Amino acid sequence: MRRIMVTGRGGQLGTALAEALPAQGFEALAVGQPDFDFDRPESVRGTFLHLAPDAVVNCAAWTAVDAAEDDEAGAFRANALGPALLAALCAKAGIPLVQISTDYVFAGDKPDPYTEEDAPNPLGAYGRTKLAGEWAALAGNQQTIVLRTAWVVSPVGKNFVRTMLAAGASRPELRVVADQVGNPTAAPDLADAIAAVLARIRQTGWRGEYRGIFHATGQGSISWHGFAEAIFAAARPHGGPSPVVHAISTAEYPTRARRPANSRLDGRKLREVFGVELPPWQQGLARVIDAIYAR
Numbered sequence: 001m002r003r004i005m006v007t008g009r010g011g012q013l014g015t016a017l018a019e020a021l022p023a024q025g026f027e028a029l030a031v032g033q034p035d036f037d038f039d040r041p042e043s044v045r046g047t048f049l050h051l052a053p054d055a056v057v058n059c060a061a062w063t064a065v066d067a068a069e070d071d072e073a074g075a076f077r078a079n080a081l082g083p084a085l086l087a088a089l090c091a092k093a094g095i096p097l098v099q100i101s102t103d104y105v106f107a108g109d110k111p112d113p114y115t116e117e118d119a120p121n122p123l124g125a126y127g128r129t130k131l132a133g134e135w136a137a138l139a140g141n142q143q144t145i146v147l148r149t150a151w152v153v154s155p156v157g158k159n160f161v162r163t164m165l166a167a168g169a170s171r172p173e174l175r176v177v178a179d180q181v182g183n184p185t186a187a188p189d190l191a192d193a194i195a196a197v198l199a200r201i202r203q204t205g206w207r208g209e210y211r212g213i214f215h216a217t218g219q220g221s222i223s224w225h226g227f228a229e230a231i232f233a234a235a236r237p238h239g240g241p242s243p244v245v246h247a248i249s250t251a252e253y254p255t256r257a258r259r260p261a262n263s264r265l266d267g268r269k270l271r272e273v274f275g276v277e278l279p280p281w282q283q284g285l286a287r288v289i290d291a292i293y294a295r
Contacts, residue, residue, distance in 0.1 A: 007060035013100065014030055015156050029053055038081065061133075075129040079133045083133040087137045105148065109260075155291035164176075164231045165235060167243075183221050183263070185284065193216050217278060227285075
């Protein structure tokens with residue numbers, strides 16, 4: 001295993017994988033729109049056959065959570081039909097597929113962190129389509145690993161860290177939801193974990209216990225409000241903004257789609273099966289902040 005096709009070129013995780021995979025001795029074959037587009041299945045097949053990868057990591061997805069409420073069919077094409085096609089191609093080639101999924105497959109009403117054995121119950125269109133993508137990827141290819149992650153942040157793209165820094169630079173006071181909790185996950189840390197999983201498969205060959213769903217997030221949890229305060233604290237040594245951050249409830253910040261109140265995911269299975277564990281979210285945040293201010 002050497003050539004890894006990575007979908008979602010230019011996105012948070014796709015960009016991070018372009019750096020993490022070569023560090024493990026892989027060649028990252030990044031693909032994305034317009035030449036690779038789930039709305040044009042022939043472009044997916046053509047790209048796959050041309051590259052002839054040894055494994056695929058599917059980071060491409062419809063991630064606009066609120067917009068998915070108004071165009072669930074579009075989200076379904078990207079988040080379910082796309083993975084189904086990739087799974088069929090991987091099955092025919094006899095290669096592994098790593099399908100990236102989300103905490104939004106859960107309703108968020110459990111008091112404890114969610115395990116892989118908990119029954120999904122998505123609250124909205126985004127979660128429904130991502131769950132369908134999990135099923136399609138697993139049904140279409142025996143060598144499928146579904147990695148659920150949450151609260152992904154990165155030095156690039158649209159994410160909570162970059163949004164907070166931009167807002168804090170223009171406003172002295174911010175209002176951030178305090179009654180939703182989750183595991184912040186740095187895209188570079190997640191990319192390192194995926195590269196380590198692939199390295200394990202390369203070392204051992206495919207094993208039956210590798211198939212299935214795994215949770216992969218930064219260790220530890222916090223609310224969005226607490227995360228915002230941590231972001232500004234981490235940015236302060238770099239000369240970053242220092243606004244006052246007020247805690248508010250979800251009801252005070254209505255959105256088109258409902259969000260899970262509890263997005264915490266239990267990552268023990270990933271550690272037990274692959275020997276892979278992401279670092280604490282605070283380390284991931286520092287890594288992202290340092291990269292932002294080094295740009």
